[in-house]
Amino acid sequence: MQNLPTFVLVHGAFANSFSFAPLQAELALLGHRSVAVDLPGHGFEATYPEAYQAPQDLDAHATEPGSIKGVTLADNAARVIEALERAKRNGPTVLVGHSRGGITTTAVANARPDLIDRLVYVSAWCPVDLNVGDYYTQPEMADVDAGAFAAALVGNPAELGLLRVNFRTAAPSALAAFKHAFAADLTDDEFRTFLNTFQPDENLDTGTSADRAQATTWGLIPRTYVRLAADASLPPAVQDRMIREADALTPGNPFEVRTLEGSHLRWLVHPKPAAELLAGLVRP
Template identity: 75%
Template sequence: MQPTFVLVHGAFANSFSFAPLQAELGLLGHRSVAVDLPGHGFAATFPGAYQAPQDLEELATTPGSIKGVTLADNAAHLIGILERAKRNGPVILVSHSRGGITATAAANARPDLIDRIVYVSAWCPVALDVGGYNAEPEMATADSAGLMSAMAGNPAELGLLRCNFRTADPEVLATFKAAFLADGTDEEFLTFMNTFQPDENLDVGTSADRAQAATWGRIPKTYVRLADDTSLPPALQDRLIREGDELTPDNPYDVRTLAGSHLKWLVDPAPGARLLGELTALLDVPARS
């Protein structure tokens, strides 16, 4: 049966990010569904103060719908989608960036719903929590200056992360571009920034949400390295691969590499779509016990 690709977005993103990739997958004959995690997509908050002319003081205090959303909420929502997709045949779960945390949590809970799990420069915590990895040497070269300089409000008071992606500050925009799409044009970069939403939830999981050998470890898995990523550097991607292989040595990652930055594979989706299409052939493996 034809598999369904279930696509999970990263931080501040939504299903809209995957539209070009889905078009390419469709033209290659593949079925896909892009997920909006709770508080994302049309459920997101875009405060009036976020529009032009911006009111930065009001933006820093306006409530957002994503407040209180947890990783458990994300995982439960994704599991519901996986259950529906699984009725139609095999499921290949694809996550990008922070979406990997949700994909891992869902895989820990319901490995029976996933025939292959794919991380595209995505978080799959094994030995540490995400906060722990952020303090490790592999993240020393990560470019987070743009996000930090454009944060709006106090996360502890807002109960969420808020970032002003519609800033006109040229220095902040330059740091954003360097972190996310250094190999894209200015027009591509600004277009992608306008698909982002200002709010993200605070919950990145705990030790209980790390990959579990007994469940997550049963699922065939692929890691797609993004070779020029400065947001989640290749050194950290390689560490996550290594730790996953150590956790399940009898079920190591199938490792692939795409050239490009954190967002280039979505802006120029043909190579990524071809790579994902190739993974359908790997579904012809003996069923897991």
């Protein structure tokens, strides 16, 4: 067991370690260790006030304090580094980031490349030339509909100090927008089940230019980018752009690129292909 890698899994926005449970089961059945990290303010550290329960009181919910207020990208990175330090005692580590978790993955790799034997981004943000917010102004993101979050946004982010979304909405237009963005190829039951694992709050810190991939640290680690071919929230065009930018930053250490069919969430709901792909990356 000493030489088997441990997969350290980093979730995306509004998600938590729970969403990785099916993937971890598949990895275990293939003989691999894994640990899913809850970033600060996520999982059992999240805030679910009574106003978020049914019947909802969205006016009250709009002003409720949230535990994730003030959490920074540095806090996220520190949480993952702590897990990597412990996992590294048992052998190699593979750091896997999904969606917004890629920002944390990059920050960790910039800070502690010695703890990581391979980086894996699964349709994840890997900012290189731009800050994450600036990518949203680029042509590759032109077809992304931000209306799903705008319609379900609760409260004023500037006043709350966090992003708050009502994922328990029953508004047909919001549900349709969420499904299109994240899970168009899932059944309605699968989609709603996953939606009910989302937590309402997310922190505001997506990093600065200092948190983009750094050639002298991040760029030394072998890396894989797993494209999700039908992702409507992080489209293949922007995934491919970040791959190109990263490869230009460190041409001697380019991304190994793989592709999985499906939407932003399908690989987590039906994880067998993803588990087999990940296992293949570390097979002797």
